[in-house]
Amino acid sequence: MGSLTALEKLVPVVLAFGCGALLARRKAVSADSSRAFADYAFLFAVPCYLFGNIYGSDLGALFDWRAILAYATTAALAVLAVAALAGLRGVRDPRGVALRIMAGVQVNTAYFAVPVFITLFGDAAPVFPVLLFQVCVLTLVVVSVMELGGPAGGRAAAPGGRTLLRAVGASLATPVVLACNAGILLNLLSVHVPKAALDAFSFVGDSASPVALFALGLHLGGSGLSIRGTTREEIALVGFKCVVFPLMAWAVCGAVFGVGGDWLRYLVLIAAMPAPQNLFLFAQRYDIGVDMSAALVIKSSVAALFLLPLWMQWAVHVG
Template sequence: MEAVDALEKMAPVLLAFGCGTVLARRKVVPAESSKVFADYTFLFAVPCFLFGNIYRSDLEALFDWRAIAGYAAAAGLAVVLAGALSRAFGVRDPRGLALRIMAAVQVNTAYFAVPVFIMLFGNAAPIFPVLLLQVCVLSLVIISIMELGRPDRGGSLRTRLFAALAASLTTPVVLACNAGIALNLLSVPLPGFVLDSFAFVGDSSSPVALFALGLHLGGMGLTLRGTTVEEMWIVAFKCVGFPLMTLGVARYGFGVEGDWLHYLVLLAAMPAPQNLFIFAQRYDVAVDMSAALVVKSSVVTLLLLPLWAQWATA
């Protein structure tokens, strides 16, 4: 029964993604316009979503520091292993390495984890500590590497490093998270219409991002037959390796048990994040591979989700 419910929760995801694919294949909407939709999501809709939800959350109740430390340690180990495997496959470009690590370690929270957690546990609150870790740490590093490697960046290494760090810290996604945390901790009151406005725009982030991905894939075409060995190991690492690593590190390294152990492992089992495609398209690095990894890891996650859900609710 859990499997059927989980698949039903994925119906909106399939609708938004499938609509973009069909419209691009029929040339109703140009596939190249996917970048416009991706930029809207990355620069505006996702920051609105994050700010509003973080501001409204009870941060003190959400942060189990032992559980978060366990997940962070597992993610750090996964970053090292994914980077080593990528180099073994001949990837030397830092931006290419960063994207592959992002695909193998970061998780799709807004588009997969939220509906799954609401279905299984009644709310998605446990997601936000990991979401903050991803945005304020992992994504910050990824953005810095992307900005540092931009071909239009000139000057000395030190100058480019500071410019890249400044660009990453002033990215709307990072600013939104930091602002949400600061205003929440300071108990700064915001008018209801302001929060409603952020929620209105933020609610569009999931469908628009998935629509953009569908447009891109509708234009390029995607078949399982064309899956490369590199794509296979990244998907396997993301959907099986990383959650098992999280289970081992969190349970035996940090003594995390009970509900939080289930939360962390289930989160780690979510597919590669939609932002992988958005970052790749924004910085013009491995766009086709990133789009393929998002979709293929999502398919594998859907197939494995009944097993993870049964374990997490046992």
């Protein structure tokens, strides 16, 4: 895949994202409405898309356990690397370390990877296993550290335990995760879902990609992007997320686990996606690193957009 072909495939992504940013900058559409568009995509359109596609997928091919284990190993190594770097920079608060791990290792799946994969490959199925791994493992770890690792970590065990269970339950009960699990369960049980229902899910799901990218553009256009105020730590975390982590995925998945072909391409591209939007939500909830988190979400998204054509070519060659 040449540079021109790669750029052509990204035109719809840039159009939806850029249009949102332009309209917000010109105040033709309120940047505050990005929350409504994002909620529609995350709570409704993306779950519809995920359910329909997982239900109709070959789960044996979708859940390539060697590829998933390879990606999980890469993520574990990346967690250790980010934690070590945070320690070297003098970050001692466990919540601060957890926030940086989330920024450097987790990827924006529902709002970025799913629409990009739909646009590039016509199918976001390879994102599903990584999405479930993130929610059921990585996010669970971050929630645990946030709840138990802060100044209030010495509070009574029972209330803290109940709060942790509620937070974990809320993560597992998000529409995206429920849609994935429902699709897997009905697929395994061979439960018949009427074609009219699947067509309806498909109709709504097709809007997930452009709406999610438009919402991200509105958010960027409204909040602005200050390059001049970027700190060294932000540069390091964005560089790790958008460059180092995908290189680690290529090395560990390809060289160590022997993953090749399409799955190696998919894993490298998934790893190259930006930091997740819920990084900012976690920072707000626990009142730590709010400004840094907002900057990392926006700047890693912009960096990922510029780097995607290069990663697409890289993925073709390494695959």
